[in-house]
Amino acid sequence: MYTAESISKILKGELMQQTGYPEIEHILLDSRKLLVAETSLFIPLVSERRNAHQYIDELYKKGVSNFIVSEPVAAGLYPKANIILVKNTLQALHALVAYHRQQFQVPVIGITGSNGKTIVKEWLYQLLEKDYNIVRSPKSYNSQIGVPLSVWQMKPENQLAIFEAGISQPGEMVNLEKIIRPTIGIFTNIGEAHNEGFLNIRQKVNEKLVLFTRSDVLIYCKDYLALNECVNNFHNLVGKREIDNDLQLLTWSRKTDADLRIIGVDKNDNHTRIDALHKQEPLFIRIPFTDEGSIENAIHCWALMLYLGKPQDLIQERMDHLGNIAMRLEMKQGINNSSIINDSYNSDLGSLAIALDFLQHQRQHPTRTVILSDILQSGKSEGSLYEEVAGMLEKKGIQKLIGIGKHISREKQSFQKVQSTFYASTEEFLQKVNTADFQNESILVKGARVFQFERIGKLLEQKAHQTILEINLSAIAHNVKAYQAILKPGTKLMAMVKAFAYGSGTYEIASLLQFHGVDYLAVAYADEGVELRRAGITTPVMVMNPEPSSFDAILQWNLEPELYSMNILEQFEESVRYANKTNYPVHIKLDTGMHRLGFEQQDISELALRLNAEGLFKVQSIFSHLAASEDPAMDAFTKTQADRFAKMSAALQQQLGYAVIRHIANSAAIHRHPDLQLDMVRLGIGMYGVDSVGAFQDKLRNVSVLKTTVAQVKRIPAGDTVGYGATWKAGEPSIIATVRIGYADGYKRILGNGKGQMKVRNKLAPVAGVIAMDMLMLDVTHIPDVAEGDEVIVFGEDLSVQQLAQWAGTIPYEILTGISQRVKRVYYQE
Template identity: 30%
Template sequence: MEAMTAEEIVKAVGGTLLSGNPETVIEHICIDSREASEGSLFVPIIGEKVDAHKFIAQVLDHGAAGVFMSHGDVIDSDKVHILVKDTVKALGDLSAHYRRKFRMPIVGITGSVGKTSTKEMISAALETGFHIMKTAGNQNSQIGVPLTLFRMEAGQELAVVEMGISEFGEMENLVRFVEPDVAVVTNIGEAHIAQFGKKENTMREKLKIAMNFTEKQRIFLNGDDPLLRQAAGTMKCPVTLFGTSEECDYRAENIHIEDGKNCFTLVYPEGREDVVIQQLGLHNVQNALVAIAIARHFGIEPAVAKRGLNEYAGIPMRQQINHLLHGIKVIDDTYNASPASVKSGVDVLMQLDNPGRKIAVLADILELGDASWQCHYDTGMAISEEKLHMVVTVGQEMKALAKAIIDSGAGIAVCSVDTNEEAIQWLFENVSDGDAILVKGSRGMHEEEVVKALREKYGAKA
């Protein structure tokens, strides 16, 4: 982060300096009291369970230069205390001010699922030609995006920023902070359907990422998503479609697996290019397509951009393939889940080359609200079309998915359990040599426990 004075910060957020020297230099913004150090400005967030204002004295003792505060008294009159109405809003306001210090273009990424993997693949392609800054992990919220922007520094040439929303009106805030020059929408799915009500509402909110775009800016849309393909004709800025359908400007043909890797032929307006990526699944082909398209938008030719994609190894807990003893393969896709990502996880499972059975261990998809039962049931119907041998469901919501598979008459064996411990026990008693196992569920279901148990029992292949 480039340094700012307390006076500059006060003006940027419309706050009041209660104490401290206005010339105090701030070199770091943090919301975690454990990260506070000399030169830090601590922003206490008021959460559902904890009001971080109670940590102000602690961070000042640890050397922090100052704090935001929305209530309470000055703790140390020698340190900077800035009074604001809302600390989260002040954090966003300050990030918007900080972003405007830089002229570097920003690629903003949104969508129902796949934002983080798309961000990583776009970054891998862009890094073949530029010094970039990218979102760390999945810091894509109203708090995470400002923290990401504070990582911008002199010498960087491009930024790639995830922009996640779960409520109406949030995208307008993120756009104000980020001011993206290029936008990507990965897809429109059922994620946060409880808040948005229906997919069309989700799409309208996501497309606000380009709300201020002119003819000089561009949005990249997944042309395989029916809603986005239809919306392309309504945009007020130039649109590039990516996907496998004929309408797409960057299209994948001849998709196949070789030596455990995804291979396809890229067809784009000026030619063709054979591409190899380490990640399986159609969604990763789509990610690679938009990564190449954006790289080319910034002047990197596909023949160069594809090298970065070929070297990209993936993200932990997101469709990471564990090769265990006895030919057993485990797909660790435990970071999170949505109906669309469950389908993509099963897609990857079906693409694995293994002599044994295909087994999917699927735990509850959370945050679906009143639509939960129907979404789980529909997901079950969708994956029943695959040639799975066995589905093990974990949790109450997944019972709807289990019912759908049984109702489908597909002949897929189903076992429903309530806990990870029961799922682990079933696997220990039933897994055979050469089996491939997908483990997936929402973050709150802690399915990494299942992966850990399998790794400990069967060990990693040398």
């Protein structure tokens, strides 16, 4: 049991104030993720952009009484708090969890590598859960913050731990090694992923190998030459250190001698048989996957099982039943105007907390519902386990619970504060449920794999045609942070969510941005802002194209209009006066040379008089648009615009008599013209993963994947034509795949007859014929084994929207905003 007093001794910190001895069970790093105040310890982390000490007051009022701080706190403001002062809160977090790890002597598996870490971790859990009480990293918690939160979960009842570790720059793995202290190591593979912070692959391998400095064994594949060389050098170095263990290398290879020598890989339908020699004994496994990544991940798991001494017949039986791993939380449109969050492959307290956080962000529906299975292997008594779950649901504002399973059903008395229904099995739920009972709600489907909750997901998801736009919310958050990292201290961020958030979905993106604390949102028209307000968005919203007919709605929903002419100013004055409001927030648009909208230099004096008259308005910001900030050839004109803006905004601000936010920088200007960041910047296309310049592209992640499927495959003889107008003729016997997308979905007709291409089975296939409204055809003659139902990538990670725009003779903006709303959006968080 930890208390503030014992933790202060562990950290050698100063116990500034002690008012009690509550047991500390949870570490809280994000004030928005508070679950159990009474047993939480808040550790405010400090970065260049954010100092979390500002949230101490808020959390104290919510009942948190234990704090580790690195800044002096006025203890008198928190008379019931225990406060520990340390030099650095991140280092304190690492030291505390490293101490916690040392209290356990169970085997600990540490996994690192470029790819496959989370899959290997989750498959090992599937393979070993019947033999051990296992604690593991939630989702892909493998960072300097994620690893401590993972290891803190270790409890006396655990018999095995599995943690993954990832690093983005040299020097980070030293910290993670002290926290994880793996006794068993797995190095999955090495590649170019996340390579930016390293000089070369060998430096990256050597940095990652630090994780296994005190391990008993390291499992890896010898076929990666750089990895194999680095491991052998590392092995020799470790052997010379004064430590009490000798690192054993357990290797596997498809090319050369190894402890596990792969001698055959036979893919058949949806399964793969892998044959090997182990200690001269022939062995084999079958896995229900055929892709190369899954084969490699399975062999790592196989080697680990052999190291643990598991019988080969047991390994064979369990390998054959490996299941898919949900690498992300998906949100899809559901029946009866609902949203479905699908997390139907595992159920434990750690991943439940993550899923509930994601559910809490969704405010577009008045009701939040959780469909939850029995939680397996918690190590707690059923009573205390489900009391804790009930507390989590209450804290997150869950109104409805559907419990499925014998254990959760026995503890129904724990859930009296939520509307709850219980079923003994998934089958019983599917037989008895009335789908009409689900109306206008956000529904989290969260179940252990054995409960097959994917069947529930299919029942509740709205049926739509098979063209979908997948939107990675984690990538958007990453891109926002990438731009924030280059902002000057104190510079605010306005995020553009106009035009259906560049095709990505206004509410869903705005909700994410609000969670990450952007300062302003911007929409094109008032109705977009009204929808955000209806859905629970409270962040300030600027309306860039206010129309007189929308002024009542703007005032009713506390939206902030852009005023760009005397005419629009006068009309809004009348509405504000009629509504009996004063100091209403507005934004003033200046025309500095783009000549689209905005006040000009000669308007400034009259404008200031009108804005100050009657006290009707409070100017929130003065701004302008750059016409060509991305083009080096236009830098002189950009400077002219900036100079005009500086002169005009200074004159207006002086006559207003108070300080006003000034902003002119768009996505390209943020990094090309850092001197124009001013008080705030407007982030648009860059947030969605596109740098119109190209210089900042490697810092961004792809956000959207537009995909569809093959509806039919036809073989046609040479000379036959394809599509309307018979404009495409086969020069040889050809194979044509018809796919489910057309110009009504946003795929432009100009891309017909070979101008556009799509990816099928990871190869490019040109468009054959003209684009129809709902369908188009691809020439897949050169791609083997294309079949009905195959996935087709229109644009995404390896076929960029920039490339598609280039083929179409347009810009990525037009492609993204032109995707029809009949295309189903699927949102996911990694």
